[in-house]
Amino acid sequence: MSFAPTSPNGSPDTQATAVYRRLRSDILEGRLAPGLRLKVQELAGHYGAGPAPLREALAQLAAEGLARRIEQRGFRVADADPAGFAGLIRSRCLAEALALRESIARGDAAWEDALAAAERRLARLPRSTDPARFVSNPAWESAHRAFHHALIAACEAPPLLAFCDRLREEADRYRALANAVAYPGRDVAAEHAAIAEAALDRDADRAAALLSEHLAATGEFVRVALEKRHASQRGGRRAEAAPQPRA
Structure with a gap:
């Protein structure tokens, strides 16, 4: 390269x-x-x-x-630490739910249009470029980031937006480990549509709850993936440490 x-x-x-x-x-x-x-x-x-x-x-x-x-x-x-990820997901739930509530309270018609467009764009894209197995689709990943940003873009608190973006970026590193576990059983598009609908209905309580559930669901898939990864690593270390039979 x-x-x-x-x-x-x-x-x-x-x-x-x-x-x-x-x-x-x-x-x-x-x-x-x-x-x-x-x-x-x-x-x-x-x-x-x-x-x-x-x-x-x-x-x-x-x-x-x-x-x-x-x-x-x-x-x-940096290691993918399960305990650290749990704290990261809790931080995202707290910060993004607050930003979403403020965005719903302050957002105007332009915010509504941008959010609706971001959700439609994301829904049209396949999450995986291969329907038989998970192969990351860069276009989906970009649209996914744009959707989550559009949800909270009207909160009128740039430092909070920057903090949410940083947490999301860090969480994406973990999510990359779990995509193969979550695909194709999870209907992420339906989750995104429900969150957008609640936000556009100006139902802050429902939108915040759905967003937190969405983030927590991702967290659960990541937890399972991390546990499998750590179990595999432990098994590999034990195999390396086991005494070898004499020739």
Whole structure:
């Protein structure tokens, strides 16, 4: 994979910013798995950036909690911790339900039109590009982010919106681990339609409750996926530690 700097001089600062964005996207979308060792030399070949910009980008990701620094051994992708995810889902339920209530109270006709359009756009897109198994559809993911943002966009509290966006991004990293578990049994489109309908009816209590249920349902699928992942990892470690039979 080639790397093209965004400015003519290709300065280290520009490279660090660009490779940071690509690494961050790969972590959030699950292409770099939780706990994966981030080896600078391997990353340099993959992203086409030098060691210095890469280390700067990794340090920034560590400051955000998306990577962790290993003493004298570089970096790893942050682990997918079930307890941490439970707190993240609770935070999303509290913050987004409040933002949605404010959005319903303050939203005008333009907000209604934007929300209705976002829900219709999302409903028209397949969640998976393969009906037989889950293969992430980038167009659906983009429309999904736009829908959840449209729900709370009229709350008139930019710091709250930014906080909700950050929580959603962090949750998406976990959700990427659970999509195969949730698909195709869960009717996510019906959940989105019900939330939008309640919001457009200006029924704040029902809309907030449905949104919280929607987020909690995602959380349950992620919990199951994380438990399976941790059980598999424990099994692998036990197999490695087991004494080998003599030849």
